[in-house]
Amino acid sequence: MEIIHVSAECYPVAKVGGLGDVVGALPKYQQQAGDIAKVVLPAYRTRFIETHEFEQVHQSGVWVGQQWYHFNVLKEKTNLLGFDLYLVEIPDLFNSAQVYGAWNDTERFLAFQIAVLDWINEWVHTPDVIHCHDHHTGLIPFLIQHAFKYHRIRGVPTVLTIHNAQYQGQFGWEQFYRLPAFDPAKGGLLGWNNAINPLAAGIKSAWKVTTVSPGYMQELYQDANGLQDLLNYEMGKTSGILNGIDTQVWDPAKDNMLPANYKPTTVAKGKQANKLALCERFDLDPSLPLFSFIGRLVGDKGADLLPDVIGRALYEQAGKLNFLVLGSGDPHIEWMLEQTRAVNAGNFQLFIGYDEVLSHHIYAGSDFLLMPSRVEPCGLNQMYALRYGTIPIVRSTGGLRDTVTDFGDKGGNGVRFLHASSYDVIHAIGRAIELYADEKKLLKMRKANMLIDHSWDRSAQQYLDLYKSLKQ
Ligand SMILES: Nc1ncnc2c1ncn2[C@@H]1O[C@H](COP(=O)(O)OP(=O)(O)O[C@H]2O[C@H](CO)[C@@H](O)[C@H](O)[C@H]2O)[C@@H](O)[C@H]1O
Secondary structure, three states, X not given: OEEEEEOOOEOOOEOOOHHHHHHHHXXXXXXXOOOEEEEEEEOOOOHHHHHOOEEEEEEEEXXXXXXXXXXXXXXXXXXXXOOEEEEEEOOOOOOOOOOOOOOOHHHHHHHHHHHHHHHHHHOOOOOOEEEEEOHHHOOHHHHHHHEHHHHHHOXXXXXXXXXXXXXOOOEOHHHHHHOOOEOHHHHHHHEEOOEEOHHHHHHHHOOEEEEOOHHHHHHHHHOOOOOHHHHHHOHHXXXXXXXXXXXXXXXXXXXXXXXXXXXXXXXXXXXXXXXXXXXXXXXXXXXXXXXXXEEEEOHHHOHHHHHHHHHHHHHHOOOOOEEEEEEEEOHHHHHHHHXXXXXXXXXXXXXXXXXXXXXXXXXXXXXXXXXXXXXXXXOOHHHHHHHOOOEEEEEOOHHHHHHOOEOOOOOOOEEEEOOOOHHHHHHHHHHHHHHHHOHHHHHHHHHHHHOOOOEOHHHHHHHHHHHHOOOO
């Protein structure tokens, strides 16, 4: 079976968050299972793209409204990632390393989607399925079915995976002329709430719609940032498939980004060595339990709670714990965290920015990983934490609820709390400090957590079963 993943991110080519991890891993597992998996993404000017070799396999141009853009399709030469990587180079629109947040994002991702379909339309064969990820590729299922120029590939099944329904990519109806000509009777499929909504268009037009955990799918029927009615209407074609993690990239026994490698049997010594190096770098006392946070500093991740949580926990539990935060995002949250550090520097350190190597080191060198997310479709951090013997402390929501159980219950692997409030997070931290004091229990949990299988094998099979169900 030939599967084409179309995405805005793919690790290690271009990664902003968890979407990159998923699109960098799932195709690899599909390829290992004997299928042909290809990934197509825009050619940003990221370090990976600048430092690897590509061959040109196609060149053409697209009209986006009255604007003409030349594009090339480039293929990575060595199959380095374990699957074929194709980049759509549109020099006029993707001319920096920036993935999202450009003033003309709508134009950039529209041109990208049209270029991808134009290219696939020219192939001599057709793929078995086109798998789209998030709203940046959400117009593809609509265009392939209703834009006149794609009639050759009309029958190709499409799957849309929602990694985060908070982001939908809406733009005004006055811009509909930018899309390739389509059957006007079908125009309503593009819209939601008086705007063209690429995520809604994808949900309406894709043959199957998935999201990244069963728990989040259930939540989306109640609240999907305005799309809940649509998801209820389309319920029959929706399902939740839990993300896996790339156990080759995320393996504490072999991870070359760590100062010290370790496995379940050597976790006590290994984690201590990583913690010592981490605490030395950030000037923190290694004898205290280390609570860390890694991620985008946005309200959905509960990052706005961190300044209050850190300030109050360090006051209430003075001298009993340290915090470390790695992330970037909302400038106000960044500023609040800087202020919190200014008065708690001995027990709280902060790295504002994106640093893949440091993130690996924090997963390995921390005792606890905090995830007070308001919304968490799946969450990968808690699975990385489990694999690195770090205890996750999570709000009971979405994929976090599907993967973390409370240590108060038999066989529990982490600490869970209910509300995204400082009070609940601080209470959970208090329970974690008690757990830390029980060395025997902590070690047993760490060892057991490291052995939990969150690899992609099972989920990749679920995707395969889904694709097979689409074969006519
Ligand atoms: N400053 C920083 N420096 C280094 N690394 C950083 C970093 N900030 C984040 N990361 C890394 O980015 C990834 C974040 O993964 P999440 O699953 O939390 O992501 P996100 O919310 O972006 O993705 C969405 O898609 C994913 C995939 O489906 C879902 O799991 C998730 O719930 C959904 O919100 C992890 O690999 C983390 O280590």
